[in-house]
Amino acid sequence: MITATKSGGERNATRFAQYWLQAISGDAADVNKDEVVTAAEAFDYTNRQVAASYKSDVSLATEHARISGDETAAFTVARIGSSAGSSADPEVTALLAQRGQIEQDLDGVKGRKASLSEDQYYDELEGVLVRLALLQKQIDSKRAVQ
Secondary structure, eight states: OEESSSSTTOOSOOSHHHHHHHHHHSSTTOTTOSSEEEHHHHHHHHHHHHHHHHHHTTOOOOOOOEEOOGGGGGOEEEEOGGGOSOOSSHHHHHHHHHHHHHHHHHHHHHHTGGGSOHHHHHHHHHHHHHHHHHHHHHHHHHHHHO
């Protein structure tokens, strides 16, 4: 769950929505430059922009955004660049769904880094990245034909 305010007592107009829109419509929020903006990346970007806007106005912040839920970090809210948009081709659509699953696998490996030996971590990471690269090659070749 993502909210612009921490409680119902914060009833002033919020600035959160305008910066959220910026986060999901451009590449500024895409921290790892994978052309996917996750809810966590969009939230962090939005929160920084809201704080900066209050600071530049020299005014007291009247909103305090909140994010909760373990799955939030991996939830994709926007695709940008070459990964933007969907395809009318059902085969490409299926490949894009597979890519989403591999991206979740990648996040899973990263999340287990602390519990793996260095060799195990890099072996698992390499396996997922190779799968992702091969799939992206398929997607790119299908899109080139369209």
